Amino acid sequence: MKFPVLRVYTVLYLIFLYAPIALLPVFAFNSSKVIAFPLAGFSTRWFAEMLNDDLLFRAAKATLIIAVSSSILATCLGVLAARASTRFRFPGKGGVMGLIMLPMILPDIIVAMSLLVVLLAMGVNLSLLTVILGHVLICTPFSVAILTSAFQSLDNSLEEAAYDLGETPLSTFRLVILPLVMPGIVSSLLICFTISIDEYVIASFLGGNQTVLSVYIFGQFRFPAKVPAMLALGTILVALSIALLTIAEYFRRRGIAKTGAKDTGGFL
Amino acid sequence: MTVSAEKPTMPEKPTMIEFKDVQKYYGDYHALRGITATIKAGEFFSLLGPSGCGKTTLLRTIAGFEGISSGAVLIDGKSMAEVPPNLRPTNMVFQSYAIFPHLTVEQNVGFGLRKDPRSVAEKQKAVDEALGMVGLKGYGKRAAHALSGGQRQRVALARALILKPKVLLLDEPLSALDKKIREQMQMELIKLQREVGITFVLVTHDQEEALVMSDRIAVMFEGEIAQLADPETLYRKPANRKVAEFIGTMNFLPASIVSEDTGKITVDAEGFGRIEINATQVSKANPGDGPSVGFRPETLTLLFDGQTASDRESTATVSEVVYYGDMTYYDVKLAGSDTPLRLSMRNTPGRPVLDIGAPTRVAWSAGAMVLFR
CATH class of the missing domain: 3.40.50.300 (P-loop containing nucleotide triphosphate hydrolases)
Structure with missing residues (x-):
């Protein structure tokens, strides 16, 4: 029998991808401080320790504020840019759209450094707001990419039909365009939220004394005693991610079923 | 209609x-x-x-x-x-x-x-x-x-x-x-x-x-x-040859004008010989083209054994047959002309569908013809 190379490769690849994540809950529920096999015994003490950590809660709250605001802001900007690029022709459109998409491939460190220099020179105090600005900058290209495809699949005559039936351009947008691109908007919000949550470089450069979750977790890894509690936190984050993606996929499929659009596989 | x-x-x-x-x-x-x-x-x-x-x-x-x-x-x-x-x-x-x-x-x-x-x-x-x-x-x-x-x-x-x-x-x-x-x-x-x-x-x-x-x-x-x-x-009565070609099917035969009287124009059309066309039945030819007579497929009728034309008739040869069930479309060439002319015949019971190359006779009338000039 021929050796199933591709099958073995696929299995190894998936193990490499997911085994480390699968180990998070294993050690989070392990009673020993040492991250090693054999396991000592079942315990929820690391979860309790984590929940008593006030700094952690402050960091989590900061992260949540940043992620929610930057995903909403980036998606709003994305809607405007995607609408402009799909519906209108204007001079220099190619160049403008290219420049909007550029931060997607620009190293975050460059964005972080240049923003830091400018903000400090302008005398702006580093705060949650400055992190939000940085995150909007790097999230917007993703939002534009997702929403452009959503707007492109819209038949122009739908808009004309609403206009023809007595609606103004503004109410047409609200009654026809917005509902039809809603799956794209939800995708954009989720992607931006995810990008913002685990972003490290910009958050640590522009955060000032406001520590966000990613920066806090990395900081805690310097203390071996704190590591199991961070694994407990990681376990909760994994659970939340799965829940979030499940909800998002549910809404996406419901949207597709409702409009009879072709299932293009979503962003997953 | x-x-x-x-x-x-x-x-x-x-x-x-x-x-x-x-x-x-x-x-x-x-x-x-x-x-x-x-x-x-x-x-x-x-x-x-x-x-x-x-x-x-x-x-x-x-x-x-x-x-x-x-x-x-x-x-x-x-x-x-x-x-x-x-x-x-x-x-x-x-x-x-x-x-x-x-x-x-x-x-x-x-x-x-x-x-x-x-x-x-x-x-x-x-x-x-x-x-x-x-x-x-x-x-x-x-x-x-x-x-x-x-x-x-x-x-x-x-x-x-x-x-x-x-x-x-x-x-x-x-x-x-x-x-x-x-x-x-x-x-x-x-x-x-x-x-x-x-x-x-x-x-x-x-x-x-x-x-x-x-x-x-x-x-x-x-x-x-x-x-x-x-x-x-x-x-x-299409206003010009472009409209005539766009609406339905129209046959065209090159023609030369012999004389013009009030009310009618006498022309020599390829295959038909001398015909008179009502002066109201005149439309524009394409710029640069010579005169031609145009007529719809139903203007021509195939004559079968024993039938005679009520107006005029010519001999012709079948050059193409398109069978549609209720209708058959024939392309025929008149004696002395190499231009295929489309005509349509209703398929009534007992009437044969002719083969390509079969000699036949067609009945026609100049009344519905249009002169493009």
Whole structure:
């Protein structure tokens, strides 16, 4: 029998991808401080320790504020840019759209450094707001990419039909365009939220004394005693991610079923 | 198609749409070249032409989706220059139907009633009536995206007609349907138009569709109206050779003019010999072309054993046979001519279908022939 190379490769690849994540809950529920096999015994003490950590809660709250605001802001900007690029022709459109998409491939460190220099020179105090600005900058290209495809699949005559039936351009947008691109908007919000949550470089450069979750977790890894509690936190984050993606996929499929659009596989 | 006989008895209808020297440029491209025409109230009017002739652009200037470079479009006597599409007394049925996929059938049909001051119950009644009118009673709660092409077409019609527009614009509404459903919808549209009495303006590239449905047709080429007439006139006496070739099938034979008298022109036509053509039956040849006589396939009839022509007859040879079931189309070449002429014969029981190369006789009459010069 021929050796199933591709099958073995696929299995190894998936193990490499997911085994480390699968180990998070294993050690989070392990009673020993040492991250090693054999396991000592079942315990929820690391979860309790984590929940008593006030700094952690402050960091989590900061992260949540940043992620929610930057995903909403980036998606709003994305809607405007995607609408402009799909519906209108204007001079220099190619160049403008290219420049909007550029931060997607620009190293975050460059964005972080240049923003830091400018903000400090302008005398702006580093705060949650400055992190939000940085995150909007790097999230917007993703939002534009997702929403452009959503707007492109819209038949122009739908808009004309609403206009023809007595609606103004503004109410047409609200009654026809917005509902039809809603799956794209939800995708954009989720992607931006995810990008913002685990972003490290910009958050640590522009955060000032406001520590966000990613920066806090990395900081805690310097203390071996704190590591199991961070694994407990990681376990909760994994659970939340799965829940979030499940909800998002549910809404996406419901949207597709409702409009009879072709299932293009979503962003997953 | 044969309504022209009763036309003179009908009172002259008032004008609904008026184009006054409408010009439209897209950059350097001259899309509409001085369109001047009127569409009467209650008329089924078609804009017919090949793709790119400007017919859809002209329709969209009525709806307000296209601005015009100069000239004027008037609806019911009012200039539409400053009126946006949402305030015009027109509604449109789009080529893609443009059914809102996120709404139900009745939400689609009632879409234009959002700002209507009537009560919810009255609006619901209007929606039900509109659905009944297009034969979709009971479909109201269905999801619009689950409908078939023909049903979407009906929803689009109901959605436009519920607003009782002065003009209903139809942009190639039947082109996406199968032949059977298309023919059925043609009949339904004619019936619907007679019932509601609204002015219909249809854009189509299908000459047969235009002939079947319209009271009057504007044939357009390259941004201009080549001829505006009722279907019978278009078919019998096309204004020029381009229109003649676009509408139905027409045979052409080169001819030379022998003499011109008042009332008739004598020509020598290839294969036919000397014929007289009524002076009213003269149209324009293409620029640079010599004169020719043109005639429809039904002007020629094959003669079978024992039959004789009532007017004139010639010998000919069959060069092509196309069998359609109820009809057979033959191409024949007259003795002394190498130009194939298309003729159509009804297949009656017992009548043989001739083979290619068979010698035959054709009966013809110069009465319906048109001289292009």
